[in-house]
Amino acid sequence: MTRHGARGVAVAACLVAALLAASACGPSSPGPVPSAADPSLEPGSAAPTTSPDADGWWRAGEVATLATGLAAPWSVVPLEGGGALISQRDDGLIRELGPDGALRDVGVVDGVVSGGESGLHGLALHADGDDTLLYAYFGAEADNRVVRMPLLGAPGSFELGAAEVVLDGIPRASTHDGGRLAFGPDGYLYVTTGDAQQRDAAQDLGALGGKILRVTPTGEPAPGNPWDNAVWSMGHRNVQGIAWTSDGRMWASEFGQNAWDELNLIEPGSNYGWPAVEGVGGADGYVDPVVAWTTDEASPSGIAARGGTVFLAGLRGERLWAVDTRDGALAGEPVAALTGEQGRLRDVVAAGDGSLWVLTSNTDGRGSPRPEDDLLLRVAVVSAG
Template identity: 70%
Template sequence: MTRLLRWAAAGGVILALNAASACSAPATAPAPSSQAPSVGPTRSAPAESWWRVGSVTGALASGLSTPWSVIPLAGGGALISQRDDGAVRELTAGGELRTVGTIPGVVSGGESGLHGIALLTAEDPAVLYAYFGSAQDNRVVRMPLLGDAGALALGEAEVVLDGIPRASTHDGGRLAFGPDGFLYITTGDAQQRDAAQDADALGGKILRVTVDGEPAPGNPWGTRVWSMGHRNVQGIAWTADGTMWASEFGQNTWDELNRIEAGANYGWPVVEGEAGRTEFVDPVAQWPTSEASPSGIAAVGDTVFMAGLRGERLWQIDTRSGEAAGEPVAALVGAHGRLRDAVALPDGSLFILTSNTDGRGAPRADDDLLLRVELVPEP
């Protein structure tokens, strides 16, 4: 195939990779499992810059069925995962919507199904990673992404990591390649609350692995676990200063935005929200569950954008040196219903996925939608 320049969403950091130019390793050779893959240059942003939602420039795609994750591609296209039918859809640069393929083995039910997708373009062809619920567990697979933009297809799936606990709720499921090139995986407690406090269990964690699913070098316990004590993380992103952030569903009281640090314990199920206990890390910001129920997040400069499901809004959280800088600001309140994902684009705008066909929303005529949202600098 003709090797194209593609943009891959990595938790809100936009990575540009071109096999014919900037990669430090040959494009035809996969990255060794003992180290991070070459990810090329990242989109730069001022060390300290804050942003606000401007205008919604329209729906790029409509009629999506339970969309969960979106990856921007070069030239204005995108890949979108659909939770309940396991399909990966391609939005072409010309605005057409087509099915790239269906992930084999997806078993949907409740909140489980096909969740996060992430794209590794340091290999030729590029490789799509997907997190989904199977009949036995949650797992991550990878597939070559074949063909050219506008006519992409999925190759044979290979299991990268299995054995992640699965349930009808609390399945986590976000994937993102971090600035270090390793794959980050969020898992829920899958209704096994105590698993979140078990360092040897995969549930209730953020995992950090190589492209082959092995523990990444430098992980705090020498296992795949990066952080623990999580209930249900569905969003991860990195601000311009390199800080990692995660959005987390609370139970009945508090939803959270957390600054993620290696080896840290975020308290679930012992605590929910701010507790002030030295053995646990308190959230940087928290919300009543009625105002958030957060899923995907994006970061532009030093502002985190957090999509709210039950809250039906996009939260804007300015940060400085790993802390909140001022009070969170809500945007798009009720305008588009439930919001599932937010992804930063290389032109400084956002993709926003709605989630009104997920069984908990009130679908509108054209739901679900992929929206493009302009951003403006905060003075």
């Protein structure tokens, strides 16, 4: 999982500020939750049907650098009004990219115990009345857990309030820790977990490992879950990306073991086969992936959706995959961009101006020849039809 070479030249501060401002202007500017969810909705209510990306497919375009000097970043959350929050896995630090393009420390999440691939992982924002709550998934001393904290202050000077545990008891290990958070179109919180090296846990409905979980904002199993517990889908090895296309369908990226990485269409109550199946198995009772890649082409972490296109950030694959979908199926051959240009890619999210924001991951002990910093990139998207 080495990097072929360092790319990405920092742009002038004025350009950074202009790009950040552009990401928050116009009718397509999102609320503080960077998923299909509308934070003003009550959980379980219908999401708006209109979207600036309601139709069509998209491709990666020009790349600009928004921030440098990041250390093992894992998750990026665009903020209303410009800027972003970024988690750093190994030191448990949350950093803010302000509306002016300046990078500052917000605070360390209390209780993070890093080791191997575990540490501070996914972030998500949710509105609670007049308050904004920041959710974080991280490895603690004995488990993985989700907490939420009030996000205090104003853009450019945010602080973290006291943390409240939302969900704990998720198994942790040096690898296979899952870690992505997102509020879905239904207003509920989706949490991805890995099998934490306990392969059989993925097939055990009484275990939280190897699952996608769906819970209320306070951590209870969400109404309508298929097994009347927190589990939404099972049979996963290590899901690190979830997103919803404009038709409301849910997608997830999954690390394979030695042969095949996956993009899966997620349906409630479905079993995705691990550890019995890796990649396309055609086995009764298990759902096959929509796309499978060899592990050197992908190792996908974060994903984002624009219209009917799902974008996957590849770690070992060192590329950004664009996958066009229609009616829950593949609509054409996946297209790769940024191949080897920025090294390992950890996360990709949809920003309010229609662009993608991408985190690199070259400072996490994987042998990068340029270990001094990681980048936050802005990738323009252009119509593909």
